[in-house]
Structures are given as structure tokens and as C-alpha cells.
Amino acid sequence: MKSPFSEIPALxxxxxxxxxxxxxxxxxxxxxxxxxxxxxxxxxxxxVEDRSRVSDAIHDGLESCLVCRACESACPSGISMEQLMASYRQQSRRERSDLPARAESWLLREVIPHPGRLSALVSGLRWIAPWLRWLPFARELPSAKRLRPAPEVPAVMEAVGSCRGTVSLLRGCVADRVFRAETHLSALLLSEAGWKVVIPEAGCCGALHHHAGMVEESREHMRLRWRDLASEGVDHVVIESAGCAAHLNSTSGHEPGFITDTATLLARGGNFIIQQKLPGRSVLSLACHQQHSSLDFDEGTELLENCLEEQIQLPAPEHCCGAAGMYMLRRHQLSRSIGEVARDRFVAVKADQIISGNPGCVLRWESLLGVQKVISPVRLLAHAGGLESN
Ligand code: SF4
Ligand code: SF4
Structure with missing residues (x-):
């Protein structure tokens, strides 16, 4: 009988x-x-060649992949571990259904794509988090600051001065509840730079589903996000989460640069004036999907570097912080030990703060270093541009 895994590409x-x-x-x-x-x-x-069955040990080794894609940049054969793991997990989800996999599927189907339910869960977490300290993954939960309700963002923000065009801003799912203040800052920065900003309703892009091998659900979420984001007259889609940006870009069919982030758009506009640099020694941390996807964030990265008084390089900056979306809950022990290696590197270079924008990475760094030491790129830009004093 043909192995159910025989469709997995590039082996x-x-x-x-x-x-x-x-x-x-x-x-x-x-x-x-x-x-x-x-x-x-x-x-x-x-x-696939019928020399082995999918034993628990094999499954465990495959499931422990972060899908960080670091191997893809090194591989001379061009193997996409992202595609390979999505295919494996899609098949494996049909064959196996242990408790963590069922809990993950439930969260991804019944909670994450539903803004009301997600918001209720986050609000509930806010009250019960102190009683969850006994849970092995309690350290990975968002900080109290992140769980507080945030003010709504406007659906449209007009350009200040003459209008360069229209951008559409992704609110996301978890990010909309936990990083809404950053979304608001992003809209303010873009509108100050002369863009009309359209902010559709919150919604999931399907990246987490793709990671988990829920390929059909992932496609459907992608379709809905493209419908909302890329309406007629939109010149760019701005996404602060590199994981969501890389995921949506995989089916975009748009010109390179159509999907971008706030820093890159401000850098390309050429009219962002740095009024003050962030004091102290800062590490600029790029998420795995910024480093290993086909999206180009170079100009934005350069602008962010220019906003820093002193930039410090982490040793092995290409290494993942171990967050990887739901991975930090599902495989929290391995995830944590990978994160602690990253934290030790940060401590070794005696930096004062880290600049990090991908939602999973921000939560990971906040849990490793404390919330005060983690600054998002849009907060850095707001500080540099005089929108925020710190
Ligand atoms: S953990 Fe990252 S580097 Fe290792 S196999 Fe998975 S995608 Fe590749
Ligand atoms: S770099 Fe690519 S070809 Fe070489 S061992 Fe790793 S996956 Fe195989």
C-alpha cells in the first residue's frame, strides 16, 4: 500500500x-x-520507502522542528523544510491525534480565528494567570501589560499633508488583542508619512494553521485576509509580523514590495526625520521569517539601525529564539532551552534592550528579559520621529 507520506516533496x-x-x-x-x-x-x-514506520521516536524528531527555516538558507539543494513539515504534519494529523495535537486543533479552529472568543480567552487569562503559575508553560504566557484591554483602532486614518497613496494594515488575530497599541502606532506613523491607512477587521492569516499542518484551513484564512486587505486602490499591505507577512506573501501574486512593514515603507518614502536616537546599547533582532523568506526588509532594517545610538550584534544572530508560534506552548521545554541560549547571548553582549517586532519573538523576549527591555520597531520609530518620548 502506498505510504500516506509519499506525497512529501524533495526528500x-x-x-x-x-x-x-x-x-x-x-x-x-x-x-x-x-x-x-x-x-x-x-x-x-x-x-516513504517503506523501510520504517512512523514510530513515536521519528514522530517526536519531526514534531520538534521549529520551522524556523534557518536550514533552508544553508542548504545547497534548496530543500524547503517549511513545505516538507507542512506536508508531514498534514498527513500526521490524520494518522495521530494525541491530546496536545487535539488541544492545538481546537484552539486553531474554535478560538484563534474568532476575535470575540480570542478576546474573551485573553481577558480570562488576565484574571487567572496568577493561578496558572504551576503550569509548565506558564512562563510563556503574555505579560500582564499585554493582557490589558487596548483601545480600538480606527478603520481609516487619513494621510497628513499630501497623500502618497493608500496602505492596508493587517491587525492579525493574537496580535490584534495583544499588540493593538503597536498597530495603532504603525497607523499613526504611516499617516504622518503621508499614507492613507485602511485597517480592516481583525482576522487570522492562517500562518499558525500552516505550521500545524492544517493546510485547508490555512488556505481559507489566507483567502479571507487577501479579500479584506487588497481591495482596489491599495498600494501596499503593511504587516508587522514577519511570520504573517511571509505566509501571506506565499500566495500573493503581487509585485515584490507590495507586502511590506512600516519601517521599510518609511525608509522608502525618504521623508522620515530622525529627531532623537534611542539611548543605550541596543540589539536589533530580526525574526526568522525576515531572514529566511523572500521578503526584502533591508531598507527598513537600515532605518531602524539609524534610530539607535549604539547597535550591538548578538553572536549567531541568525539563530531562532525558540518561540515559533504555538511551539513555545506545545514543546515548551525544548523551546525554553533554545530561548535561554539566546538570552545568554544577549546578557554576554551587555546590551540594554532588544528591538524585536514579530509577536511570538516579542512574547519570548519579554518572558526572558522582562517587558522593559523589549522595544518593538514601531515604538522605536515613534520615539525617533518624536511621536513618543520613550
Ligand atoms: S528547526 Fe529550523 S533549522 Fe532545524 S530543521 Fe526545523 S526549520 Fe530547519
Ligand atoms: S544542507 Fe540540505 S542537502 Fe545538506 S544535509 Fe542539510 S538538508 Fe541535506
């Missing part, structure tokens, strides 16, 4: 060179070949 392309090994955070944390890109590909190939 034969691996030449076992091992160039991916030093890039893989799970391999570096565990030292196990089974938790490396090469080991995962070899295990899946053995299954």
Missing part, C-alpha cells in the same frame, strides 16, 4: 552534506541527528 534532494547542522537550533540544543534537518529528512525518507 531525495538531500545530499547529506550536513551544511544545515550548525544552523539548526534543535540540533544544537539536543545534539541528536534525529532532531536535525538531515536526520528528519532521512527518517521521513525511510518511511
Amino acid at each position: 531525495k534532494d538531500c545530499v547529506h552534506c550536513g551544511l544545515c547542522l550548525p544552523e539548526c537550533p534543535t540540533y544544537l540544543a539536543t545534539g541528536r541527528e534525529a532532531e536535525s534537518p538531515r536526520g528528519r529528512i532521512a527518517a521521513l525518507r525511510a518511511v
Whole structure:
């Protein structure tokens, strides 16, 4: 009988060179070949060629992949671990249904895509978080500051001065509830820079579903977001979450640069004036999807660097912080130990703060360093542009 995993692409392309090994955070944390890109590909190939069944050990090694895509940038064969893992998880979800997988599916189907339910869950968390400290993953929950209700964002913000065009801003799902203040700042910055900003209703882009192998649901969420975001007359879609941006970009069919972020758009506009630099020693941390997707954030990154009084490089800046969306809850122990390696690097360079914008990374860094040390790119820009004093 044909293996249900036989549709998984690119397995034969691996030449076992091992160039991916030093890039893989799970391999570096565990030292196990089974938790490396090469080991995962070899295990899946053995299954597809009927030399092995999907044992618990094989499943565990595959499930521990962060889908950070660091191996993709190193791989001479161009293997997409993102596609490979989405295919595996799609098949595996049909074959297995353990408690964590069922809980994840329930959250992704019944809560995350429904703004009202998600908001109720976050509000509830705010009250019960102090009693959840015994849970192994309690440290990964958003801080009290993030759980507070945030004011609504306007549906439209007109351009200040002459209008350059119209941008549409993604509110997201979790980000809309936990990072709404950042969405508001982003809209303010863009409107000050001469853009009319349209902000459709909150909604999930399906990136978390794709990570979990819920491919059909992911496609449907993508379709809905494109319907809302790319209406006629919109020149750019602005997304602060690099994971959501890379995910939506995978089916966009638009010109390069259509999906962008606030910093890149301000940099390209050429009229953003830096009035004050952020004092102290700052690390600018790029999310995995900023580093390993085809999106170009270079100009925005340069603008952010110019807003810093002193920029410090982290050793191995390309390594994932271990958050990876739901991974930090589902595989919190491995996720945490990868995060602690990143924290030790931050401590070693004696930086005062880290600039990080991807929602999962921000929550991870806030839990590792405390909320005061983590500053989002839009908050940095607001400070630099004189919209905020700190
Ligand atoms: S995507 Fe990340 S965690 Fe997964 S195999 Fe590649 S480097 Fe390792
Ligand atoms: S870099 Fe690519 S080809 Fe080389 S071992 Fe890793 S996955 Fe295989």
C-alpha cells in the first residue's frame, strides 16, 4: 500500500552534506541527528520507502522542528523544510491525534480565528494567570501589560499633508488583542508619512494553521485576509509580523514590495526625520521569517539601525529564539532551552534592550528579559520621529 507520506516533496534532494547542522537550533540544543534537518529528512525518507514506520521516536524528531527555516538558507539543494513539515504534519494529523495535537486543533479552529472568543480567552487569562503559575508553560504566557484591554483602532486614518497613496494594515488575530497599541502606532506613523491607512477587521492569516499542518484551513484564512486587505486602490499591505507577512506573501501574486512593514515603507518614502536616537546599547533582532523568506526588509532594517545610538550584534544572530508560534506552548521545554541560549547571548553582549517586532519573538523576549527591555520597531520609530518620548 502506498505510504500516506509519499506525497512529501524533495526528500531525495538531500545530499547529506550536513551544511544545515550548525544552523539548526534543535540540533544544537539536543545534539541528536534525529532532531536535525538531515536526520528528519532521512527518517521521513525511510518511511516513504517503506523501510520504517512512523514510530513515536521519528514522530517526536519531526514534531520538534521549529520551522524556523534557518536550514533552508544553508542548504545547497534548496530543500524547503517549511513545505516538507507542512506536508508531514498534514498527513500526521490524520494518522495521530494525541491530546496536545487535539488541544492545538481546537484552539486553531474554535478560538484563534474568532476575535470575540480570542478576546474573551485573553481577558480570562488576565484574571487567572496568577493561578496558572504551576503550569509548565506558564512562563510563556503574555505579560500582564499585554493582557490589558487596548483601545480600538480606527478603520481609516487619513494621510497628513499630501497623500502618497493608500496602505492596508493587517491587525492579525493574537496580535490584534495583544499588540493593538503597536498597530495603532504603525497607523499613526504611516499617516504622518503621508499614507492613507485602511485597517480592516481583525482576522487570522492562517500562518499558525500552516505550521500545524492544517493546510485547508490555512488556505481559507489566507483567502479571507487577501479579500479584506487588497481591495482596489491599495498600494501596499503593511504587516508587522514577519511570520504573517511571509505566509501571506506565499500566495500573493503581487509585485515584490507590495507586502511590506512600516519601517521599510518609511525608509522608502525618504521623508522620515530622525529627531532623537534611542539611548543605550541596543540589539536589533530580526525574526526568522525576515531572514529566511523572500521578503526584502533591508531598507527598513537600515532605518531602524539609524534610530539607535549604539547597535550591538548578538553572536549567531541568525539563530531562532525558540518561540515559533504555538511551539513555545506545545514543546515548551525544548523551546525554553533554545530561548535561554539566546538570552545568554544577549546578557554576554551587555546590551540594554532588544528591538524585536514579530509577536511570538516579542512574547519570548519579554518572558526572558522582562517587558522593559523589549522595544518593538514601531515604538522605536515613534520615539525617533518624536511621536513618543520613550
Ligand atoms: S526549520 Fe529550523 S528547526 Fe526545523 S530543521 Fe530547519 S533549522 Fe532545524
Ligand atoms: S544542507 Fe540540505 S542537502 Fe545538506 S544535509 Fe542539510 S538538508 Fe541535506
